[in-house]
Amino acid sequence: MASSLDDYEQLASLLLPAGVRDFVAGGSGSETTLRRNRSALDAVTVTPRVLTGVSSPDPSTRLLGTPAAMPVAVAPMAYQQLVHPDGELALARAAAHAGIPYVISTLSSRPLEKIAAEATTWFQLYWLRDRSMVESLIDRAEQAGCAALMVTVDVPVMGRRLRDVRNSFQLPAEVVAANLVGARTEAHVGVAGASAVATHTASAFEPSLSWNDLEWIRRRCRLPLVVKGILDPRDARCAAEAGAEAVVVSNHGGRQLDGAPASIDALAAVVEVANCEVLLDSGVRSGTDVLRALALGASGVLIGRPLLWAMAVDAAAEALGLLTAELTQAMMLAGCATVADVAELTTGRA
Amino acid sequence: MASSLDDYEQLASLLLPAGVRDFVAGGSGSETTLRRNRSALDAVTVTPRVLTGVSSPDPSTRLLGTPAAMPVAVAPMAYQQLVHPDGELALARAAAHAGIPYVISTLSSRPLEKIAAEATTWFQLYWLRDRSMVESLIDRAEQAGCAALMVTVDVPVMGRRLRDVRNSFQLPAEVVAANLVGARTEAHVGVAGASAVATHTASAFEPSLSWNDLEWIRRRCRLPLVVKGILDPRDARCAAEAGAEAVVVSNHGGRQLDGAPASIDALAAVVEVANCEVLLDSGVRSGTDVLRALALGASGVLIGRPLLWAMAVDAAAEALGLLTAELTQAMMLAGCATVADVAELTTGRA
Amino acid sequence: MASSLDDYEQLASLLLPAGVRDFVAGGSGSETTLRRNRSALDAVTVTPRVLTGVSSPDPSTRLLGTPAAMPVAVAPMAYQQLVHPDGELALARAAAHAGIPYVISTLSSRPLEKIAAEATTWFQLYWLRDRSMVESLIDRAEQAGCAALMVTVDVPVMGRRLRDVRNSFQLPAEVVAANLVGARTEAHVGVAGASAVATHTASAFEPSLSWNDLEWIRRRCRLPLVVKGILDPRDARCAAEAGAEAVVVSNHGGRQLDGAPASIDALAAVVEVANCEVLLDSGVRSGTDVLRALALGASGVLIGRPLLWAMAVDAAAEALGLLTAELTQAMMLAGCATVADVAELTTGRA
Amino acid sequence: MASSLDDYEQLASLLLPAGVRDFVAGGSGSETTLRRNRSALDAVTVTPRVLTGVSSPDPSTRLLGTPAAMPVAVAPMAYQQLVHPDGELALARAAAHAGIPYVISTLSSRPLEKIAAEATTWFQLYWLRDRSMVESLIDRAEQAGCAALMVTVDVPVMGRRLRDVRNSFQLPAEVVAANLVGARTEAHVGVAGASAVATHTASAFEPSLSWNDLEWIRRRCRLPLVVKGILDPRDARCAAEAGAEAVVVSNHGGRQLDGAPASIDALAAVVEVANCEVLLDSGVRSGTDVLRALALGASGVLIGRPLLWAMAVDAAAEALGLLTAELTQAMMLAGCATVADVAELTTGRA
Numbered sequence A, B, C, D: 001m002a003s004s005l006d007d008y009e010q011l012a013s014l015l016l017p018a019g020v021r022d023f024v025a026g027g028s029g030s031e032t033t034l035r036r037n038r039s040a041l042d043a044v045t046v047t048p049r050v051l052t053g054v055s056s057p058d059p060s061t062r063l064l065g066t067p068a069a070m071p072v073a074v075a076p077m078a079y080q081q082l083v084h085p086d087g088e089l090a091l092a093r094a095a096a097h098a099g100i101p102y103v104i105s106t107l108s109s110r111p112l113e114k115i116a117a118e119a120t121t122w123f124q125l126y127w128l129r130d131r132s133m134v135e136s137l138i139d140r141a142e143q144a145g146c147a148a149l150m151v152t153v154d155v156p157v158m159g160r161r162l163r164d165v166r167n168s169f170q171l172p173a174e175v176v177a178a179n180l181v182g183a184r185t186e187a188h189v190g191v192a193g194a195s196a197v198a199t200h201t202a203s204a205f206e207p208s209l210s211w212n213d214l215e216w217i218r219r220r221c222r223l224p225l226v227v228k229g230i231l232d233p234r235d236a237r238c239a240a241e242a243g244a245e246a247v248v249v250s251n252h253g254g255r256q257l258d259g260a261p262a263s264i265d266a267l268a269a270v271v272e273v274a275n276c277e278v279l280l281d282s283g284v285r286s287g288t289d290v291l292r293a294l295a296l297g298a299s300g301v302l303i304g305r306p307l308l309w310a311m312a313v314d315a316a317a318e319a320l321g322l323l324t325a326e327l328t329q330a331m332m333l334a335g336c337a338t339v340a341d342v343a344e345l346t347t348g349r350a
């Protein structure tokens, strides 16, 4: 049994093929941003309050209008069957069990409808070159009952992830992009010295999106709209103007532009100007990290890799339970009865 | 023979069971705050003065009105019999020998009256769910001649200390909470993957205290009142308003909210607003550290773990003698005749 | 096949004699500045923009009026035959292939005319004691079709490079300063505990140059003039006043004054006051590094050692291709269509 | 042959007894200040100037009116016979050879008159409890032709140097305090767990000096007066008011108050207020370090340990030659013709 979310990485590493482990763990370039996500979070101090009369803190909240047992959603992550035979279904069930939203990736290895049946979900959209496919995905997500649409804007092309390049990483035959027509793709064709997943992305994704396209989506789709992958406050303002209900301050877990700031370091400036809800991801690993993000102004966080590691050892629900417990306890120790109280805490940098 | 307080940890580690060693040494979560306590103290520079005509500095002072041979008190620490058969008695004797106050923990493994007979003591109060027990403890402390009441406010629940969780740490049968009715408790019942001490705390402590409760104590108790576990200046002000004579700026030695600031980093802001005496603990390991805290505005410090390590090798008095010598020498080298002079030194961060 | 420019150092180290490897890799003194070049670049964050509608970024630009397929030129580096039998010809061909300028060192091991025939080149001038040789070099560069004259001003004497001193480094007989009369020099005569290359430089270079000399060159030479080796903004201003079209902010790859600032840290202040184009070198190793320099105001960079390592394994063209790909991708991920857009990105220090 | 001053420590460590090596190398307490002396110097950047027309920089200067071939004096260091049979004579000869002042320690192992015969010297005074001895030392120094009197004020007692404590360090019989009556002292009597040298100092030195005593010296002695061991700008002002011609910003090489700032970090504030010459020591190891100190406002530096290491391998003159070469070259690379030019360079912190 794990005693912290970090433990799952160790445990999963014993089981997973090295290529898969690296695909999940890796970042882009020299992984500067990947490492900085952690060092920046570690440097944030949160000053607890005392004697506030809290007996049992309530970590529940609403994220984008969706009720959530804690201010955490499962980050959209592609191809979850890589780490567990049940793929997305397993992790969605764990999210449902924990009472938090699960974000379905465009590149899920199970059909979005199947996943949406398991939990409160949001649908994450990658913009495909084929606009009719985009329309179809949005419609399917609405019909499947997804509660929000999350448009990921930081992947015009995939970041250069050297681990995958060195491993000539490709998807195993049984893991497919289940939502796409022609699910077997370049992602399954190994090329020495290249990432097949990146090759597929390059051919399938539309790289040249603009705010006009986002407005088009805004008109096209009734669901609350979240723009994922914002770091510059100017873009946060654009997102709100284009009609987004929320942005996710994110560097994609250090997987896109190496050299981008840690998302926790970018958060406060975005919160200051954004006229919308602000979520954060990239590097969150504990209840204390959630507290840090909330204290710096986020309304919630997405959490990615730790849940894949946990899932690999059949412990995703346990991991989310642990995170809930950690956050509840951190709130207790910080004297916060509610998620709103956390925003009143003083933060610093050590 | 040890030449610095840090040496005792090495020496004691050879003797103590691993579970006990970890219980004493450990912090909560990923131990960020535990480590930062040291790195932050190490970063504080104190600029010495010269030719001040000091021939033999006098480290003596008053802490909360109690005369003290140096501006140091022994921090309240539970279950001292874990490290020495005489438990609290041994460490209280060493404090008496060194001429400094000894703080008796609510969770002492010897009855508070026995300990109070050995030294000038203060009594540390954890708020138990059973308010009649709280009243009884306060009364007993007053009657036993304790010179102050220290209310610890940073343990609504115990921090998640992963070492204890991983060790499934429980108290040995012979070590009990001697001041409590029903001294044998959940703390003695091992549970795999959990800290029995934390379980006991959760069931015994009242988590939802407020400033009203502190005011109730203030009315109930004639002794000088100290609030231990303050990091936010707003809380220091509340404490003084509620009638406390002093606060202890403390993160509980990095054992409660992981991610809290180092207490030395929180000190100056508290000193600035507090209308009362300000003590500090968490990480103090040498005469230079005492000097750092005084130069930043504390009137004194509490010292914890090093004295348990020393006690484990029957050297608590020696350790306090060493600390006195170090502080006296540091004052000498800084050109300070008295404890008050130290507050005039310039500090910096390296 | 390498997946990042850093890989070439490992690969080349297997092939090159230790003395040559150290001559290339080393810096001066305790190599503080050498290390800082990297740590300072790593600390620069660049905040990407999103949804800018870029489909295929164009990294092409003009450097000093010379068209360049990306804002990168090959730094002038002496004696390239040390790492490859074709010497400068091989690297110039790679530059031509990549569509970027190649800077010919005064100390090239092939005659400048031969090199200039292979690529768009600039000529780097070291000031020799014999002024008629300087005149002749300038004339030869003009006649050979070099497109700019780069005067290196940070080598009045060679920095004390301890690796070369410890290796008693000397040039092998077949590697000569092909542009100089009497190409076989002190650089070929080993002296225990000394760098023969430094000895040669000391005897051949004129150490006491002044801005008057630069003005003399300005009058003497029709080509665009670049002053290489500027760190102080006051000197950047002098350079522009003396008629230079550009300066290179550079600490010579940490090989001259140990203790000098990282060039990336010196860049912004130079850009602010310089009335001319500003290039940068020293430590650039990736597309992200180029982005960092551009975002901080450089119009381009020079890149040195990585190309020698790549050349040693016959992969200089590959390396430049990789760099182009990295930069294009970094621009894409940062939402930049053109090199000019990069200057609008926000930078920070982590 | 060494290629940097640091090399001598390695070389000497092979020869010297461990106790002596530690006595020389060690600092006080946890050696925080000792380490910081280096890390702070390493962090200082100096921005070179170019094209200043310097052909051969002149490092010569005057220190306290004494002509010096470079802005460096040999720091006063006790008991030099510990590392070389000729003791102080050997190092004084090296200083004379290098053309720089040698500072004779009160605790020299050869009589001050013998040392003064070998070089331009200053005399360093420790205040002995026996004031008649102090008077006699001052008179002897004047008569022996010492050119300045340096009063060390940061040793009211010796810092607690744990290496010496752990080694129970004592002087070998043949090494004595040759200037003192009763040269064989407590310093020769080993006590387990104590430094015999510290014990001797405690009994011989007068701890309670004040500015009045300095004024007394000022009246008593015709030589230029230097106060060594200043870190607080307020003390620098006092020193000038008491009639000192100079102060040495120094933390005694990290051997006195552990936790004191690095002397290079304390320098600028002292320079700003001091109405006198300002020297610096503690951690200087290279020509670049000298440049750093001068650029931050010192008129010169003292250098300690590296010369003992060099002396131990009969290379003190070589070491000083190396330092002169390094400084001359650093000046050249920074574009400085004279020591005064160095003060115009821009400094920063990396």
Ligand SMILES: Cc1cc2nc3c(=O)[nH]c(=O)nc-3n(C[C@H](O)[C@H](O)[C@H](O)COP(=O)(O)O)c2cc1C
Pocket: A023, A024, A025, A075, A076, A077, A078, A105, A106, A107, A124, A152, A228, A250, A251, A252, A253, A254, A281, A282, A283, A284, A302, A303, A304, A305, A306
């Ligand atoms: C294996 C993996 C796959 C991912 N797939 C997607 C995806 O399909 N869509 C998306 O928007 N983000 C994707 N991400 C990024 C995550 O949504 C999230 O931004 C990131 O993982 C957060 O950082 P963390 O893993 O440090 O918590 C993926 C991340 C990983 C690790």
Ligand SMILES: Cc1cc2nc3c(=O)[nH]c(=O)nc-3n(C[C@H](O)[C@H](O)[C@H](O)COP(=O)(O)O)c2cc1C
Pocket: B023, B024, B025, B075, B076, B077, B078, B105, B106, B107, B124, B152, B228, B250, B251, B252, B253, B254, B281, B282, B283, B284, B302, B303, B304, B305, B306
């Ligand atoms: C083993 C142990 C037991 C402790 N028990 C108590 C306690 O019963 N009551 C309390 O207020 N603090 C307790 N503390 C916290 C200490 O009073 C003090 O805040 C902390 O140890 C100071 O940090 P230091 O150990 O780094 O000096 C305990 C600390 C340790 C290490």
Ligand SMILES: Cc1cc2nc3c(=O)[nH]c(=O)nc-3n(C[C@H](O)[C@H](O)[C@H](O)COP(=O)(O)O)c2cc1C
Pocket: C023, C024, C025, C075, C076, C077, C078, C105, C106, C107, C124, C152, C228, C250, C251, C252, C253, C254, C281, C282, C283, C284, C302, C303, C304, C305, C306
């Ligand atoms: C082996 C070597 C030889 C060099 N020779 C010259 C030269 O002849 N002329 C010159 O101006 N700079 C010379 N330099 C400095 C480079 O032009 C450039 O400033 C430096 O290498 C940039 O740093 P980088 O290697 O970290 O990219 C040389 C550098 C190296 C590593």
Ligand SMILES: Cc1cc2nc3c(=O)[nH]c(=O)nc-3n(C[C@H](O)[C@H](O)[C@H](O)COP(=O)(O)O)c2cc1C
Pocket: D023, D024, D025, D075, D076, D077, D078, D105, D106, D107, D124, D152, D228, D250, D251, D252, D253, D254, D281, D282, D283, D284, D302, D303, D304, D305, D306
């Ligand atoms: C072995 C040793 C002996 C010393 N003895 C004296 C002394 O007798 N008087 C004095 O003023 N300083 C003494 N010092 C301090 C030096 O003068 C000087 O402040 C210090 O060594 C400078 O730092 P550095 O060794 O890092 O260059 C001594 C230092 C050492 C290392």
